[in-house]
Amino acid sequence: xxxxxxxxxxxxxxxxxxxxxxxxxxxxxxxxxxxxxxxxxxxxxxxxxxxxxxxxxxxxxxxxxxxxxxxxxxxxxxxxxxxxxxxxxxxxxxxxxxxxxxxxxxxxxxx
Amino acid sequence: xxxxxxxxxxxxxxxxxxxxxxxxxxxxxxxxxxxxxxxxxxxxxxxxxxxxxxxxxxxxxxxxxxxxxxxxxxxxxxxxxxxxxxxxxxxxxxxxxxxxxxxxxxxxxxxxxxx
Numbered sequence: 001x002x003x004x005x006x007x008x009x010x011x012x013x014x015x016x017x018x019x020x021x022x023x024x025x026x027x028x029x030x031x032x033x034x035x036x037x038x039x040x041x042x043x044x045x046x047x048x049x050x051x052x053x054x055x056x057x058x059x060x061x062x063x064x065x066x067x068x069x070x071x072x073x074x075x076x077x078x079x080x081x082x083x084x085x086x087x088x089x090x091x092x093x094x095x096x097x098x099x100x101x102x103x104x105x106x107x108x109x110x111x
Numbered sequence: 112x113x114x115x116x117x118x119x120x121x122x123x124x125x126x127x128x129x130x131x132x133x134x135x136x137x138x139x140x141x142x143x144x145x146x147x148x149x150x151x152x153x154x155x156x157x158x159x160x161x162x163x164x165x166x167x168x169x170x171x172x173x174x175x176x177x178x179x180x181x182x183x184x185x186x187x188x189x190x191x192x193x194x195x196x197x198x199x200x201x202x203x204x205x206x207x208x209x210x211x212x213x214x215x216x217x218x219x220x221x222x223x224x225x226x
Contacts, residue, residue: 004146011192019162031210031212032210032212034214036217041219041220042201042219042220043115043201043217043218043219043220044154044201044203044215044217045217046214046215046216046217049212049213049214051212062189089154093153093209093210098156098167098169099144099156099209099215100156101146101153101154101155101156102153104153
């Protein structure tokens with residue numbers, strides 16, 4: 001069964017810290033991987049998309065990496081702010097032509 | 112530029128009824144996909160439509176169906192509602208089909224409660 005695992009499930013850190021969220025997937029034959037954030041009761045906002053031929057993508061304080069050989073992706077958030085508090089989900093588009101989401105990491109940044 | 116619009120925002124139905132949800136994609140986007148989000152199962156893919164044709168379907172029973180119109184707007188229908196169908200239903204749009212390295216843009220969802 002194709003799965004996506006996100007660790008940790010929840011994380012609470014003080015403002016200003018750098019942090020890493022992890023995502024692992026079971027099939028190395030991916031087409032792309034996306035990181036999303038979801039605020040309570042809302043839809044998802046795409047943060048970064050990494051194509052299968054790429055190793056990383058950067059946007060502002062966010063950096064996402066992809067290692068297909070190990071089946072892992074990481075989202076690095078620099079200098080965290082209270083506005084970063086949200087649930088972060090990764091999703092990969094698999095060789096079976098379906099998008100599969102992880103269960104998410106609930107992030108809380110303490111002022 | 113308007114985002115993805117989903118209507119209604121909230122819906123309450125009883126078991127056995129049917130429901131239709133609507134999704135208007137971003138102007139120019141031709142791919143619309145639907146997802147079910149529950150606390151227990153997380154976010155799961157229902158189906159994707161591109162140019163009025165269903166491209167992919169997730170592992171959901173036949174009670175879940177959808178369609179896409181020539182203006183790219185999409186509807187999702189659930190017949191014979193069950194308690195377990197209570198969920199946040201999200202739709203997303205993109206310029207081209209999934210898997211072609213285009214970001215997905217999500218609506219705010221329809222919160223369906225089945226009593």
